[in-house]
Amino acid sequence: MPRRFSLRRAAAGLALGAGLLASVQTPAAGPPAPERAAALRDLVLQDCGSCHGLRLKGGLGPALTPEALRGRPPELLAATVLDGRPGTPMPPWRPFLTEAEARWIVEALRRGDFLER
Amino acid sequence: MATSWSASRLAPLGALLLALVAGCAAQPALRGTGDLGLVIERASGSVLVVDTTARRVLRRVEGLGDLSHASAVFSRDGRYAYVFGRDGGLTKVDLLTGRIAARRVQAGNSIGGAIGQRGELVAVSNYEPGGVRIFDARTLAPVTDIPAVGADGRRSRVVGLVDAPGRRFVFSLFDAGEIWIADLRADPAHPRIARIRGVGRQPYDALITPDGRWYLAGLFGEDGVALVDLWHPERGARRVLAGYGRGQRRLPVYKMPHLEGWAVAGGRAFLPAVGRHEVLVVDLGTWREAGRIPVHGQPVFVEARPDGRQVWVNFAFPRNDTVQVIDTETLQVVRTLKPGRGVLHMEFTPRGEAVWISVRDEDRVMVYDTESLRPLARLPARRPSGIFFTARAGRIGL
Numbered sequence: 001m002p003r004r005f006s007l008r009r010a011a012a013g014l015a016l017g018a019g020l021l022a023s024v025q026t027p028a029a030g031p032p033a034p035e036r037a038a039a040l041r042d043l044v045l046q047d048c049g050s051c052h053g054l055r056l057k058g059g060l061g062p063a064l065t066p067e068a069l070r071g072r073p074p075e076l077l078a079a080t081v082l083d084g085r086p087g088t089p090m091p092p093w094r095p096f097l098t099e100a101e102a103r104w105i106v107e108a109l110r111r112g113d114f115l116e117r
Numbered sequence: 118m119a120t121s122w123s124a125s126r127l128a129p130l131g132a133l134l135l136a137l138v139a140g141c142a143a144q145p146a147l148r149g150t151g152d153l154g155l156v157i158e159r160a161s162g163s164v165l166v167v168d169t170t171a172r173r174v175l176r177r178v179e180g181l182g183d184l185s186h187a188s189a190v191f192s193r194d195g196r197y198a199y200v201f202g203r204d205g206g207l208t209k210v211d212l213l214t215g216r217i218a219a220r221r222v223q224a225g226n227s228i229g230g231a232i233g234q235r236g237e238l239v240a241v242s243n244y245e246p247g248g249v250r251i252f253d254a255r256t257l258a259p260v261t262d263i264p265a266v267g268a269d270g271r272r273s274r275v276v277g278l279v280d281a282p283g284r285r286f287v288f289s290l291f292d293a294g295e296i297w298i299a300d301l302r303a304d305p306a307h308p309r310i311a312r313i314r315g316v317g318r319q320p321y322d323a324l325i326t327p328d329g330r331w332y333l334a335g336l337f338g339e340d341g342v343a344l345v346d347l348w349h350p351e352r353g354a355r356r357v358l359a360g361y362g363r364g365q366r367r368l369p370v371y372k373m374p375h376l377e378g379w380a381v382a383g384g385r386a387f388l389p390a391v392g393r394h395e396v397l398v399v400d401l402g403t404w405r406e407a408g409r410i411p412v413h414g415q416p417v418f419v420e421a422r423p424d425g426r427q428v429w430v431n432f433a434f435p436r437n438d439t440v441q442v443i444d445t446e447t448l449q450v451v452r453t454l455k456p457g458r459g460v461l462h463m464e465f466t467p468r469g470e471a472v473w474i475s476v477r478d479e480d481r482v483m484v485y486d487t488e489s490l491r492p493l494a495r496l497p498a499r500r501p502s503g504i505f506f507t508a509r510a511g512r513i514g515l
Contacts, residue, residue, distance in 0.1 A: 042478075045160075046478075047372070049185050050186065050372050053185055053203050054183055054185030054203065055203075057225075058226055059186065059203060059228070059244060060228075060274070084369060089319075089321075089337060089370060089373065
């Protein structure tokens, strides 16, 4: 399955790029290792994607595209990822993510890194 | 009749056969579709056409758009599948040729669909813009549009769309907490809408019993199920299984349960409990809780084998590597299977001797024998999700 391999490679590349950026912002935690970054990308697209759409254009949950997230404070977004939003179906992902990983996901979402092209 | 197969007689026959084969090259193979089906490949916008007798993939059809949360219904002749994609795409696939017979991007964001009783209309439920749109099943030309504006005056996302006898479509408004019945008997282009308000908070999915009488919408915003008797829609909705959580805090829900596979066996129905590691059992005579079965995780699909003797359950992230089999007589889990990471859906063959299970993260579909509970086959598929067999063509609500 050549498609999957190229996705993996792309994800690793993204992780590397994002990692360089993230390392500037959060020097303490550091970026996820390439393998973990690929797993996180998978988690975002497949599991977040069940509600937010595989292409993150929304569904039961709102869109998570760069346009949709523009103007939203990253700390608040990371807090929503980690602790969910009471009163909505959004669950807390803290059991599966570190705070640094949540921030890394938010930054990647804001840049559109998880989207094709 | 004595026939002598001399070479001189066979030669012209051979030529005739050759001509027939050549002439038919562009035609689909002459066969029925009763043992065919579709596997959605959610990440690559493709579907596999599968043969449940040979247990193999016949072909891949590409170009269907964003298929996260995609589902399918079938034309009444079982030849065409209508695939509902997340991106609002509605695609009509010819199972025999593997070609896309028609395609229309009909909304920004959609969640599922249904085919009408007469097979001439296909309805799609949309999140964005919230409502239901109805199309000509042959051409996919638009027939009508039903904006789902709730009592609060706002447009609501629509879930749990099913067809019902009497040329009706029934659906639920997630945000408004309403159930609507669109009656197309008089004029499909101008359906009469019956609105049932205040059915409960956040209906997340719904199903209709195989006899087409009862519509049940599972509630996410509270513990309970809204029930409508489609023989008497004027009586409105009543709440069943209210407060099944008994005030206990529910767990976070990492994947919404589904109610599409109606699991009925021995006068009881089996439903996923939201945010709990339980399958709820409901008595169909009284609509009261008749038990609850502890299971491995939060159920997503709870599906009865067609004969009703077993119920199969899969689970939400992070426990989605497991499937459990429940004996409907003893209400016990009789087997725990580990098909692989990311089990998303299960579909029984029409008479239930086998079940097909999609294993997303391992890029394969597993086929199990439902008696021995052993694997019969594994088929490669790219990120498979929903599996839909043509037997659905003849069933109300599917």
